[in-house]
Amino acid sequence: MKIIEVKNYQEMSQTAAKYIINKVKNSPKLTLGLATGGTPTGVYQQLIEDYKQNHTSYAHVTSFNLDEYIGLAKDNPNSYYHYMVENLFKHINIAPEHTHIPSGMNLDLQAVCNEYESKILEQGGIDLQLLGIGSNGHIGFNEPGTSFQAKTHVVDLAPSTREANARYFNKIEEVPTQAITMGIQTIFKSKEILLLISGKEKQDAMAKLLNGDVTESFPASILKQHPNATVIADEKALLGVKNVSLFK
Numbered sequence: 001m002k003i004i005e006v007k008n009y010q011e012m013s014q015t016a017a018k019y020i021i022n023k024v025k026n027s028p029k030l031t032l033g034l035a036t037g038g039t040p041t042g043v044y045q046q047l048i049e050d051y052k053q054n055h056t057s058y059a060h061v062t063s064f065n066l067d068e069y070i071g072l073a074k075d076n077p078n079s080y081y082h083y084m085v086e087n088l089f090k091h092i093n094i095a096p097e098h099t100h101i102p103s104g105m106n107l108d109l110q111a112v113c114n115e116y117e118s119k120i121l122e123q124g125g126i127d128l129q130l131l132g133i134g135s136n137g138h139i140g141f142n143e144p145g146t147s148f149q150a151k152t153h154v155v156d157l158a159p160s161t162r163e164a165n166a167r168y169f170n171k172i173e174e175v176p177t178q179a180i181t182m183g184i185q186t187i188f189k190s191k192e193i194l195l196l197i198s199g200k201e202k203q204d205a206m207a208k209l210l211n212g213d214v215t216e217s218f219p220a221s222i223l224k225q226h227p228n229a230t231v232i233a234d235e236k237a238l239l240g241v242k243n244v245s246l247f248k
């Protein structure tokens with residue numbers, strides 16, 4: 001796992017966006033794995049800026065999002081579908097039929113999970129997966145304790161995750177209790193992974209990731225075994241880590 005140390009959120013977003021843009025330019029048919037949450041919004045803004053100025057084309061790009069809440073319709077402002085349309089998709093020329101987000105509104109959720117896995121496989125897997133991290137080490141919505149072998153599945157959200165995400169809702173009771181997420185195995189199979197970590201709220205997670213063992217009780221730790229994973233982390237996130245250079 002390679003670490004790129006950057007100054008702040010802005011620089012993290014620019015670095016990641018530049019990386020993604022280059023990939024898209026070199027491989028126009030790229031399959032991108034996309035993330036939601038506060039962390040990647042800056043990257044998406046940079047992609048939109050670049051699209052306006054340089055017209056980088058996403059016409060042949062396919063995307064798969066990591067996760068979706070169960071019970072939130074597409075037009076619910078807190079659904080990840082809505083987030084992706086507003087924060088990225090409607091601003092670039094990606095074809096709506098090439099974008100994939102699991103549906104949390106289907107009655108047969110197991111079928112949704114199976115179909116999602118098959119679609120990723122049919123596509124030849126994910127070329128570049130963008131990730132954020134939860135303070136408890138979750139990636140996607142894979143909470144601590146999730147098997148490293150898990151494929152796309154339904155999860156019960158940890159109370160700490162619901163609390164962290166409550167900032168987007170009117171009250172915590174409105175935060176769904178369940179979600180669909182790509183599994184750790186699904187994420188791990190991506191050819192390349194870009195994990196973004198910013199801010200002092202993520203200091204503990206950052207330190208555990210770098211200094212701790214690879215364990216299912218800290219899902220992101222599996223990334224240390226990935227052959228092509230890069231972390232872009234800012235100074236605040238890295239404050240608790242001694243000897244960052246050891247990991248570069």
Ligand SMILES: N[C@@H]1[C@@H](O)[C@H](O)[C@@H](COP(=O)(O)O)O[C@@H]1O
Nearest residue numbers: 036037038039132133134140141
């Ligand atoms: N499911 C998402 C994750 O994909 C995200 O990485 C994480 C961190 O969010 P944030 O970037 O807002 O800190 O929380 C959410 O629960």
